[in-house]
Amino acid sequence: MSVHTEYHHRWLRQPASTYWWLKKPVYFAFILREGSCMFVGWFVVYLLLLVRAVLEGEGAYRQFLLWSATPGVLVVNVVTFGFVVYHAVTFFQAAPQALVVHVGRRRVPARLVLAGHYVAWLATSIVIGWLLLGGTA
Amino acid sequence: MADRIRLQVARYRPEQESEITFDEYEVPCHKEWVVLDGLNHIKDRIDGTLAYRWSCRMGICGSCGMTVNGEPKLTCATFLSEYAPGPVRVEPLGNFPVIRDLIVDIGDFMRKLVRVKPWIVREAEKPLADGEYLQTPDELDEYKQFSMCINCMLCYSACPIYRLDPKFIGPAAIALAQRYNLDNRDEGASARMDVLSEHEGIWGCTFVGECTTVCPKNVDPAGAIQRYKLTAAVESMKAFFMPRGAER
Amino acid sequence: MIKRHPEPMLWMLFSAGGVVSGMLMPVLVLVLGIAIPLGWVDAPSYGEMAGLLAMRLTRLVLLALCVLSLFHWAHRFRHTLYDGLQIKHLNEVIAVTSYGVAVVGSAVAAYLLWQVPSGSGGM
Numbered sequence: 001m002s003v004h005t006e007y008h009h010r011w012l013r014q015p016a017s018t019y020w021w022l023k024k025p026v027y028f029a030f031i032l033r034e035g036s037c038m039f040v041g042w043f044v045v046y047l048l049l050l051v052r053a054v055l056e057g058e059g060a061y062r063q064f065l066l067w068s069a070t071p072g073v074l075v076v077n078v079v080t081f082g083f084v085v086y087h088a089v090t091f092f093q094a095a096p097q098a099l100v101v102h103v104g105r106r107r108v109p110a111r112l113v114l115a116g117h118y119v120a121w122l123a124t125s126i127v128i129g130w131l132l133l134g135g136t137a
Numbered sequence: 138m139a140d141r142i143r144l145q146v147a148r149y150r151p152e153q154e155s156e157i158t159f160d161e162y163e164v165p166c167h168k169e170w171v172v173l174d175g176l177n178h179i180k181d182r183i184d185g186t187l188a189y190r191w192s193c194r195m196g197i198c199g200s201c202g203m204t205v206n207g208e209p210k211l212t213c214a215t216f217l218s219e220y221a222p223g224p225v226r227v228e229p230l231g232n233f234p235v236i237r238d239l240i241v242d243i244g245d246f247m248r249k250l251v252r253v254k255p256w257i258v259r260e261a262e263k264p265l266a267d268g269e270y271l272q273t274p275d276e277l278d279e280y281k282q283f284s285m286c287i288n289c290m291l292c293y294s295a296c297p298i299y300r301l302d303p304k305f306i307g308p309a310a311i312a313l314a315q316r317y318n319l320d321n322r323d324e325g326a327s328a329r330m331d332v333l334s335e336h337e338g339i340w341g342c343t344f345v346g347e348c349t350t351v352c353p354k355n356v357d358p359a360g361a362i363q364r365y366k367l368t369a370a371v372e373s374m375k376a377f378f379m380p381r382g383a384e385r
Numbered sequence: 386m387i388k389r390h391p392e393p394m395l396w397m398l399f400s401a402g403g404v405v406s407g408m409l410m411p412v413l414v415l416v417l418g419i420a421i422p423l424g425w426v427d428a429p430s431y432g433e434m435a436g437l438l439a440m441r442l443t444r445l446v447l448l449a450l451c452v453l454s455l456f457h458w459a460h461r462f463r464h465t466l467y468d469g470l471q472i473k474h475l476n477e478v479i480a481v482t483s484y485g486v487a488v489v490g491s492a493v494a495a496y497l498l499w500q501v502p503s504g505s506g507g508m
Binding site for chain 3: 297298301302334336340343366367369370372373374377
Binding site: 018031034035037038040041043044046047048050051052054055058061062065068069073074077078080081084085087088091092095098117120121124125128129131132133134 | 400402403404406407408409410411412413414415416417418419421422423424426427428429431433434435437438447450451454455457458461462464465470490493494497498500501
């Protein structure tokens with residue numbers, strides 16, 4: 001079960017389990033966060049299917065709308081919503097640690113970098129929502 | 138509160154056995170005792186064959202890191218009463234080869250540490266007559282957090298990437314490299330970049346963040362790594378797009 | 386000198402993809418994936434949708450969203466297989482496949498979005 005190291009035949013190295021991520025809640029949350037990428041990928045496909053439907057004409061567009069309302073697709077998209085929000089929140093949380101901004105000699109506090117992300121998130125969401133829900137000029 | 142507590146301590150006697158076994162001891166549980174006090178009691182009064190490392194017993198030397206109830210901890214900074222009524226499981230620090238009982242081999246970290254050149258690197262030292270290198274409090278704040286590292290390696294123990302790929306350079310080494318990169322007296326950033334930008338350098342990290350959670354000195358190695366990823370990526374793009382204009 | 390390997394660039398794409406998908410996807414999923422199918426709001430008419438897509442800005446933003454999100458997916462997917470499931474011996478294959486899928490997907494997105502003004506039938 002345990003393996004000995006190459007440096008010394010009697011030093012014990014315990015192998016890592018493939019299920020290491022089930023051992024601690026933090027590790028599980030990490031894998032969930034990484035898993036959110038699958039739903040990001042799925043939604044790109046969904047968006048492109050929509051674009052293709054619009055390209056093919058009104059009939060195809062109506063069919064796409066009907067398909068998007070089928071229970072299977074709907075459930076997938078609800079789960080997708082949960083995961084993309086989780087992705088956004090965890091990604092924005094990480095951003096201030098990578099993005100250390102200086103204005104002159106003073107460092108912008110991490111809270112402000114984080115707040116900036118949320119403001120941008122809110123603003124773009126409002127704009128997109130407005131565009132989609134009939135706000136076109 | 139109970140005045141005694143059971144410690145389940147991992148034992149590994151390479152001359153006798155090839156696996157880790159556990160011995161149980163009952164020690165007093167005084168209000169001010171830490172796990173290290175419990176281990177010292179065992180060694181002094183119950184079983185003198187127990188082998189473990191410790192030194193300052195006040196959280197500055199970094200010697201006494203072990204796995205306590207599954208979490209990497211400094212045993213001199215972890216109160217026994219926290220675990221009452223017990224039992225408390227004490228194992229060697231995870232992700233390192235075990236030499237004996239609670240002692241692990243830290244050679245891997247020591248070799249990696251040297252590779253990141255954790256000292257001030259300068260082209261030329263200022264002559265003594267020119268006086269000292271001046272540094273404002275703001276300039277100190279840029280790297281001060283990363284200078285708090287006591288090399289206790291709890292972060293390596295918590296890092297799943299290091300467990301899965303022991304070639305990963307690891308959180309403390311990168312945080313210490315950053316401590317010098319961000320020091321305005323240092324000129325060695327590009328020398329360190331070679332080592333850090335290897336595949337098992339910073340790019341091995343997937344930002345689990347456990348290293349920062351377990352650090353007893355609030356060093357935030359995860360933050361150091363993410364910040365350095367951005368720096369290295371920007372440098373890489375500069376080198377790619379402006380090969381002659383890029384700084385060496 | 387930095388050793389030349391693609392990791393920094395791939396990480397930048399992953400990061401950009403993370404920000405863009407984080408910012409834009411929640412509202413898009415909510416409206417296009419949940420609210421409209423469930424009838425909470427009316428779907429845009431074909432004319433309105435085609436008009437939206439015909440705008441150059443929409444297509445550019447959508448292209449950026451698709452391309453960057455695909456590379457975000459590829460990078461995370463590849464790393465999770467490597468770290469999470471420890472499929473180390475297939476590391477090269479997985480990396481090439483993941484980024485390959487992202488490249489192909491990006492090409493498909495570009496192709497579709499390029500076609501929009503000439504392709505929309507209901508205007």
